[in-house]
Amino acid sequence: MxxxxxxxxxxxxxxxxxxxxxxxxxxxxxxxxxxxxxxxxxxxxxxxxxxxxxxxxxxxxxxxxxxxxxxxxxxxxxxxxxxxxxxxxxxxxxxxxxxxxxxxxxxxxxxxxxxxxxxxxxxxxxxxxxxxxxxxxxxxxxxxxxRHRWDIEENILVEKHHGYQYEHAFSLDWTAMRNWHVMMHLGHLLNVLVLHTEVVMRKVRELGIRGTVRFLKDNWVNGWIHREWLLGALAKPTRLRWAI
Incomplete structure (x- = not known):
């Protein structure tokens, strides 16, 4: 209080x-x-x-x-x-x-x-x-x-316990902690937007949110995405479609 x-x-x-x-x-x-x-x-x-x-x-x-x-x-x-x-x-x-x-x-x-x-x-x-x-x-x-308080608490719960390490003190410097706080929220926002794109949403429905995150991580870590395919995709006009 x-x-x-x-x-x-x-x-x-x-x-x-x-x-x-x-x-x-x-x-x-x-x-x-x-x-x-x-x-x-x-x-x-x-x-x-x-x-x-x-x-x-x-x-x-x-x-x-x-x-x-x-x-x-x-x-x-x-x-x-x-x-x-x-x-x-x-x-x-x-x-x-x-x-x-x-x-x-x-x-x-x-x-x-x-x-x-x-x-x-x-x-x-x-x-x-x-x-x-x-x-x-x-x-x-x-x-x-x-009742929007529930949405706020749900976001905080995700950031504390589902991979964002929000409870951990990464620095004792206040400026560094504030910068990390802002970057962490931006990263969370980008992850949420990605999970709601039309292409990824199909995987979310199939695997769930955590399963989709593991699937994306495995693809990047194990190099299953070919460089030529990725460069070809980047060369095309970007279009994001949301599935909300």
Missing amino acids: KACKRLLVRLRQAFPKLRMMMVADGLYPNGPLMALCRKLRLDFMIVLPRECLHSVWEEVEGLRKLEKDQTRTYRWGNREQAFWWVNQIEYEFQESPRSWHRLKIHVAGCTERWEEKGETKEAHWAWVSARPLTRQNVVERCNRAA
């Missing part, structure tokens, strides 16, 4: 006018952090577990009974989503023994249902929002902002 607060301050100092949103998991919905985001002019969508912010959940349950029209259904892929939201919740928190603060926050929730192997599955989600929710923005903020 302390590291998160330091990072947010540094981000705002580095980008004083940039519009930014913090998306975070259920460890982070607390008063001091949300107040800091407001102070730094940072938007946020933070996962709200049932066991967190009990006073907020009490307000949510009470106001939902009064504001029954604040709902929206949406089809997202193979999932049926039912959204609800409650705005202008006053949350009081104690930052120190003699210091109490009041913060206005907003809460959105979603119930999802989908079919999987002949069974109906169901999941429930809720988030704390820095901005009021409406029928026009609830899908955008929940699906394309709050």
